[in-house]
Amino acid sequence: MSRMPSSAMDCETERSRWYALRTRSRHEKLVRDQLNGQGIEPLLPTVRRLSQWKDRKKEVEVPLFSGYCFVRFASEQKLPVLKTVGVVDIVGGGFQPEPIPDEEILALQTLMATVLPYDPHPYLHEGMAVEVIRGPLQGVRGILLRKEKRHRLILGIRLIQQAAAVEIDVDDIAPLP
Structure with missing residues (x-):
């Protein structure tokens, strides 16, 4: 019986990928903290929001993407990740978790490291059916197109x-459900 050299096994163990976890409502920070405690690398982008109650206002930190937390793990860590309190599942196609490209996570980490203000925004792509939500064309539906660096609405x-x-x-449009 042939055994894999330990260096090859180490390389395989070290090959961790980024995944998106779907979490229970308002469990994103709990999931992040538990994963961190298990030695598994989480990423939870947050934004600061002014929250108002009847008697006071307070600035709170909320997840950028509600209901999601990102995590980097190797395949042998899948079960501990899934057993983490607050985790619903690992996002993917069919029955298989789908890794997120490193450059997408790196872009998010770079944004988080800046002082630039950022907010969640509907995911838009060329060819998508959209509706104008403000401005003189409010209520008009069309297809999003990009020509050079400008966005265009096709009616x-x-x-x-x-x-x-x-x-x-693009701030004046929203994807159609």
Whole structure:
């Protein structure tokens, strides 16, 4: 019976990937803290929000992506991650967790390290059906298009196979459900 050299096993053990965890509602910080306590690297991007109660206002730290926490682990750590209190599941396709590309996590970490203000934003991509949520075109639905560095809203008339395009600020649109 042949054994894998220990250096090859170490390399495999060290090959950890980033994954997104779906968490129970308002359990993101608990999940982050428990994973950290287990020696598993979590990432929970947060933003500061002014929260108001009847008697006072207070600045609180809330998750950037509600219901999600990121975690870096190797395949043999999957079970301890799943057994962490507050974890619902590991996001993926079918029955298999799907790793997040390192450059996407690095971009998020870079953003978190800056002093720039940031907020959650609907995920938009070219070709997506969107609706204008403010401005003179409020309520209009169309398709998001990008031409050079500008975003455009395509308004189509299907019956005659014709369309019009208008420049739009991405902050003024939202994806259709």
